[in-house]
Amino acid sequence: MGASKVYIFSDQINEIAQFAKVFAHPARIAIIKFISEQEGCICNDIVEEIGLSQATISQHLTVIGNIGLLKGTFEGKKKCYCLNVERYNEIRMQLDSFFKKTTLNCC
Amino acid sequence: MGASKVYIFSDQINEIAQFAKVFAHPARIAIIKFISEQEGCICNDIVEEIGLSQATISQHLTVIGNIGLLKGTFEGKKKCYCLNVERYNEIRMQLDSFFKKTTLNCC
DNA sequence: ACGTAATATTGCAATATTACGATGATGTAT
DNA sequence: ATACATCATCGTAATATTGCAATATTACGT
Numbered sequence: 001m002g003a004s005k006v007y008i009f010s011d012q013i014n015e016i017a018q019f020a021k022v023f024a025h026p027a028r029i030a031i032i033k034f035i036s037e038q039e040g041c042i043c044n045d046i047v048e049e050i051g052l053s054q055a056t057i058s059q060h061l062t063v064i065g066n067i068g069l070l071k072g073t074f075e076g077k078k079k080c081y082c083l084n085v086e087r088y089n090e091i092r093m094q095l096d097s098f099f100k101k102t103t104l105n106c107c
Numbered sequence: 108m109g110a111s112k113v114y115i116f117s118d119q120i121n122e123i124a125q126f127a128k129v130f131a132h133p134a135r136i137a138i139i140k141f142i143s144e145q146e147g148c149i150c151n152d153i154v155e156e157i158g159l160s161q162a163t164i165s166q167h168l169t170v171i172g173n174i175g176l177l178k179g180t181f182e183g184k185k186k187c188y189c190l191n192v193e194r195y196n197e198i199r200m201q202l203d204s205f206f207k208k209t210t211l212n213c214c
Numbered sequence: 215a216c217g218t219a220a221t222a223t224t225g226c227a228a229t230a231t232t233a234c235g236a237t238g239a240t241g242t243a244t
Numbered sequence: 245a246t247a248c249a250t251c252a253t254c255g256t257a258a259t260a261t262t263g264c265a266a267t268a269t270t271a272c273g274t
Binding site: 004027054059076 | 241242
Binding site: 024025027028030036052083088089101103104 | 111112113115120121128129130131132137143158159190195196199203206208209211
């Protein structure tokens with residue numbers, strides 16, 4: 001017990017849950033929002049902006065990156081993060097398609 | 108440590124995270140999907156359909172209901188669940204509006 | 215009132231997540 | 245080479261989540 005019984009659900013359902021999990025923490029939403037608002041990309045500024053430790057921010061960035069939402073390019077020692085807009089829209093579409101299907105034939 | 112530092116984020120961001128959290132478990136997605144597919148409403152069939160214990164399903168239903176997504180009406184001893192489509196669309200819009208804003212001015 | 219069916223709640227064990235300090239790796243400047 | 249800055253990873257403590265058995269609770273039929 002304690003662990004989600006992922007294996008009893010379809011791939012499609014698990015994938016949607018996986019996406020939602022990324023957005024299920026305010027820090028990650030704030031990070032995504034902040035990154036998207038910067039003209040160029042950013043780096044360690046996220047730490048100051050959000051107010052969590054560098055280690056914690058780095059962890060959250062990994063989670064966000066794991067579903068392909070980030071482009072991170074090093075410029076010297078600084079890493080500049082940027083949204084992968086194509087992937088972002090892909091996920092957005094997939095979520096919205098689930099929402100649409102769900103509302104269709106409801107009582 | 109261990110707990111999310113909710114208080115350092117804006118209400119709007121925390122709300123979106125709250126919504127996402129509900130969808131961040133495959134069982135809850137499966138439940139929502141199943142409910143929406145039923146002609147009339149349903150009840151204890153969810154337990155058989157999903158394959159988790161009655162206690163666990165009941166818990167998940169509470170989480171889904173806590174953000175106003177369920178209309179549950181008793182018909183005798185049976186409780187028939189139904190999607191609150193208005194609320195559902197409201198949440199859908201709010202999520203999508205965040206997505207839209209985020210992709211606007213990206214590098 | 216009693217037994218049964220349907221759902222909710224409680225208590226607990228297993229696991230996951232969040233957060234941070236410390237450490238490591240890499241790059242820049244002096 | 246040394247010092248510093250940036251970011252990732254490891255280890256660990258605190259807390260949250262998941263899942264179930266056991267136990268309520270509620271409604272129905274007899």
